[in-house]
Amino acid sequence: MKKDLMDILACPVCKGNLILNVVEENEEEVISGTLYCPVCKEHYPIDEGIPNLLPPDLRN
Structure with missing residues (x-):
């Protein structure tokens, strides 16, 4: 993922x-990491x- x-x-x-x-x-x-929403307190993964x-309810 490009940082921009x-x-x-x-x-x-x-x-x-x-x-x-x-x-x-x-x-x-960015190869791996997370995107974090401070409002929802939810982490979204970055993989490869x-x-x-x-x-969150639609992820495996």
């Missing part, structure tokens, strides 16, 4: 701002550079 996507990403539940927590990154993008922004 943070300018357009929003929480899928409340449409609030997300906070990026990076676990692994390279010079181009792909953010999973499905609402």
Whole structure:
């Protein structure tokens, strides 16, 4: 996931701002980590550079 996507990403539940927590990154993008919504107190995983922004009740 490119970090500049943070300018357009929003929480899928409340449409609030997300906070990026990076676990692994390279010079181009975030490889793994989470996107956190402080309003909903929900974490959305980033795995292999792909953010999973499905609402919590729709994830596996």
